[in-house]
Amino acid sequence: MSESKYREWILDTIDSLRSRKARPDLDRICRMVRRRHGSEPDRTCAELEKLIQEQTVLKVNYKGSISYRNAAKVQRRSRKKDDVSAALTAAARRSAVEEASHSDLSNGDSALGAAEQDDDELEGDPIMAMDTDSNADEEGADESQDGQDRPSPSGHTYEDAAVHCVAVRAVSAPSSPSGTRPALNSVAGPGTGLDCVSFQKAGERPSSLPPSSPRALTNNDWAYDSTVCPAEHQHPGTQKEKEAATKPAVQPVTSSPSAVKNNTKKEDGAKVEDSSRLSDQLVPDYAARVEESKNGPDGRPQTLSPPADNNSPMKKNSDESPFKKAEESLVNGDNGDDVSVKKEKMSQNLLQWSVADVASYFSAAGFPEQAVAFRTQEIDGKSLLLMQRSDVLTGLSIRLGPALKIYERHVKVLQRTHFLEYEDL
């Protein structure tokens, strides 16, 4: 079965569920896909995860339970402001209020942040992110403490699938101890999606942590990620009670399955931080993951080692390309100061990247086709630094999916890194 097929099925299913006013949750989606197409829940779950990562589907925590949205249909509700902060403000405000009113996390709907398609910045990214979950606080605690799984209304039929997802995620999502989300307020400008999401509560950011603090948003991103499915299993009890209170509860974000309990039970302090951090909306778990994977120990973004081009400036450092070193250091767990030095070099080098360097970089990053577009558009390091989201999404005439990934995972990261260095100077 092709992925596109699944994409279609899943999106159709979500749309269908929505149209009949049923919550598009994992259970229903799996059930409907199986009924309609005979696809196994496990597979559906896996595909759904992919779609979430692709941001084709948004996973949101709405009223205490996970829902899935068709990203293409989630329109920004009212975000008009251009800057991220503004965009986030609403969500942040909402969640803040809700949190304040009850210890639960609540989040309105995360869909709220949904993808924006046109605005330059806010857009999509952020939101797409989808996952809204937010925190792990109480619910997480409840979950782990009560040890109850959320019975699927229809009878757990698909719990297994959900569980599977968890397992899968747990495996694929390292608890990234050192990784973190890059500076939230990206240099890329206000409104860079993912950041936005994570920042929605900028004002509530863990006090001691700077927006760009590596520690900010680390575990939770992962946590959420890995617990997405578990979220589906919330126990009815608490869930109901919470809902009864008419408060949208934000899901607890827990970390990997094995860590879930530990985190929810042990790290109360951490949870507090986490919850305030993610308390609301869409947390691009996927993006977070991606970024985390790229972030260095210090939380600064790390990038791939661009393939040194023979004529490029980078070639000079081919053997000790800053990228390479940084990457290696990451791999080796090297947290030394030289990482920052290396990054500095990297950013400096960015200005020296030639069109070929840029193309090589993206090619090496797994976007060979898109690399051609960069080359065609003669994007060199300087141009890359000036690129905005819309430029990447629409200016290169490349497919939206890869474009989003390229922008979020690479362009933004590179820009951020560069500007951070610049600021430091």
Place this chain on the structure above:
DNA sequence: TAATGCGCACCCC
């Protein structure tokens, strides 16, 4: 019995 339809309440803007 599962799937579907939909009134209604809630929330946010």
Place this chain on the structure above:
DNA sequence: GGGGTGCGCATTA
């Protein structure tokens, strides 16, 4: 007031 969401119940297959 409008729009999105989804619970809960009635209806249908």
